[in-house]
Structures are given as structure tokens and as C-alpha cells.
Amino acid sequence: MIELAKNHKLSKTNSTFGISEKLQEVICLVGQSQVFADGEALFSEMMGISVCGKQIQRVSEYYGQQLEETEAKSIKEGTPAPLVGNGKDITYVMPDGSMLFTRENGWQEIKVARIFSQSDNIPIQKNRNEITDNLFVCHLGGLQGFLKKLEHYADDYKKKVCIADGAKWIWLWATATYPEMIQILDFFHALEKLGNFASKQFANEGIKQEWMSEQKDRLLDNGVNEVIETLTKLKARNKETEKLRIEVIRYYQNNKTRMQYKTYQDAGYLIGSGPIESAHRNIVQQRLKLSGQRWSEKGAQQIVNLRAYQKGNRWPELVNLIKFAA
Numbered sequence: 001m002i003e004l005a006k007n008h009k010l011s012k013t014n015s016t017f018g019i020s021e022k023l024q025e026v027i028c029l030v031g032q033s034q035v036f037a038d039g040e041a042l043f044s045e046m047m048g049i050s051v052c053g054k055q056i057q058r059v060s061e062y063y064g065q066q067l068e069e070t071e072a073k074s075i076k077e078g079t080p081a082p083l084v085g086n087g088k089d090i091t092y093v094m095p096d097g098s099m100l101f102t103r104e105n106g107w108q109e110i111k112v113a114r115i116f117s118q119s120d121n122i123p124i125q126k127n128r129n130e131i132t133d134n135l136f137v138c139h140l141g142g143l144q145g146f147l148k149k150l151e152h153y154a155d156d157y158k159k160k161v162c163i164a165d166g167a168k169w170i171w172l173w174a175t176a177t178y179p180e181m182i183q184i185l186d187f188f189h190a191l192e193k194l195g196n197f198a199s200k201q202f203a204n205e206g207i208k209q210e211w212m213s214e215q216k217d218r219l220l221d222n223g224v225n226e227v228i229e230t231l232t233k234l235k236a237r238n239k240e241t242e243k244l245r246i247e248v249i250r251y252y253q254n255n256k257t258r259m260q261y262k263t264y265q266d267a268g269y270l271i272g273s274g275p276i277e278s279a280h281r282n283i284v285q286q287r288l289k290l291s292g293q294r295w296s297e298k299g300a301q302q303i304v305n306l307r308a309y310q311k312g313n314r315w316p317e318l319v320n321l322i323k324f325a326a
Helices: 021-031 036-047 053-077 143-154 168-177 187-201 205-220 224-233 239-258 261-266 274-288 297-311 315-325
Strands: 090-102 106-117 121-125 128-131 135-140 159-164 182-185
Touching: 021 036, 021 053, 021 297, 021 315, 036 053, 053 143, 053 297, 053 315, 090 135, 090 143, 090 168, 090 274, 090 297, 106 143, 106 274, 106 297, 135 143, 135 274, 135 297, 143 168, 159 168, 168 182, 182 187, 182 239, 187 205, 187 239, 205 224, 205 261, 224 239, 274 297, 297 315
Parallel strands: 090 159, 159 182
Antiparallel strands: 090 106, 106 135, 121 128
């Protein structure tokens, strides 16, 4: 192991952990991205210093909890949340949930929201955009706790658009809290639901593809009512497809006001929820759902807080917390 000079950033200690502010920051950066034991090897191989996995866990979880408490204080005191864009641009608010296994209660839903402005959604290749600035809201726990956090970050935007996969709690929340918000059913979920039916209904792949292409074109031309009519008149080939047919009809009828895709695209809106699905993979799955991991609910929340700040360009806020802890 190397011996650091006394004036090296990593050598200057503070009173919280007896290690420097900079080293605590680096530990948090490693802890939110790597399994703790792997982080220990990383410090050894790349920096030549000894930081055990338990210490990485302790420091990372401590500051993940500090972020949680700071956020709760801001919500309670009504402190303005940071904004993406200028606050007046079209702003997407995309919430969704996925499952995480916890020690205390088995599988629990962790909810994530991604907030970003239209102007920060930059085309970089054909059919591929990059979001250059965004905020992430993460909560492992009850729905009301998540919504309290989400509203803290979403309140100040003037033109909000919510794109989601059809979960009832999202539409109920959006309608009750932000009645002016544009609600869009994710186009690809709508198409997938129809495709599941078509795969069972049509034995011939060519016929299925032709039928799906026709319905897709109708949906993209504000023709959801035509698709519903087509499904209503179509005779299902067996009981299984009849059940799927009824499910699609019900799903489309419940969401048809959110399926005016031509209108949305003409107005310049996105129609897909890919950004929030990507956020779940990037924020949650790539760190918290690795093989063999078992999280406490509190520990999972603490680490996902660090990841949300790191991925959301808010790392300087953590650095300030570390400095104030000195």
C-alpha cells in the first residue's frame, strides 16, 4: 500500500469518520456504483489504499441517510426544489415502479420518477435521444411517501406531461393533483397489449403482422376508437383469445383520452415511457438487483439516494453535506 503525503486531499481527516472529506466522497461514489466488497478491491488495486467493504458500506449508507433527511426537511419547510430546464418549458414527469427483494418483507415495490425538460432531450442518432439534465425521485415504501417527494420536485413546472404504462395509481394521482397535466399512455405498452392478443388470435405470422401494422397506423392517427371497433367485431378463436380481446378493449376504453398519439406528436410531445424504464435499469437494477444481494429496506433507500443524486447531476449537494459534517 502507498503512504499518502500529509497534505494530500485523502489524508485530511474530519470528525465524522476520521477520514478526509475527499475520501468520504470517493467512498460514496464507489459505494453507490459497486458491491461493497468489490469496492474494497477497487481501492486496493487502483489507489493503493486499504478501505474495507464494511467501511464503504457505513460511509455510503450514512450519507445516503443524510440525503433522505435533508430532503424530508426541505419538503417540511417548503424549500424550493432544484429545477431542470427553465421551469416554463414542457417538462416530463414519468413515474413507475419495480420490485426489489428486501430482508424484512420480501418483495417490495420501489418507485422511481424521472423529471426532465423537452429542451434537455437531445437527438444524438436516428431514433436515439440523450437526456442531458434530469432529476430522479426514488422511494422504497408506501405510495404517499413517494408522492410527497414527487410533488416537492414537480410542483413548480408550468407545462407538465405525464407518460406512463397505465397503472391506475398514476392516473388517479395526476388527475387529482395536477388536472392541467397532459396524460399520455405509453404507446409501446398499448401496442404490446394488442400484440399479445394478436399472437394468440392469428396462427399465420404474415396475417398477424399485416393486421398489427394496420392497427398501429390507426393508433398513430388518433384512431383508437377504430381499433376498439375492430376488436369488438372480431370473433376470438378460443376462450383464451376471447379473454385477451376483452382485456385489450377494456384497457383501450379506459385510456382512450390518453391515446391521441397524432395530437401529441404534432404538439412535439414524446409518446413513449422509455426514459423511466431506462431509469429503473440505471438507478435500481444495475446496483441493487445484482446476483446474491439482500437489502434491508433502509439500506436500499440510502444507496438508491446516492445513485439518484449521482445520476441526476446533484453530486455537489452531497459534497456540501460531507463538508458540513466535518
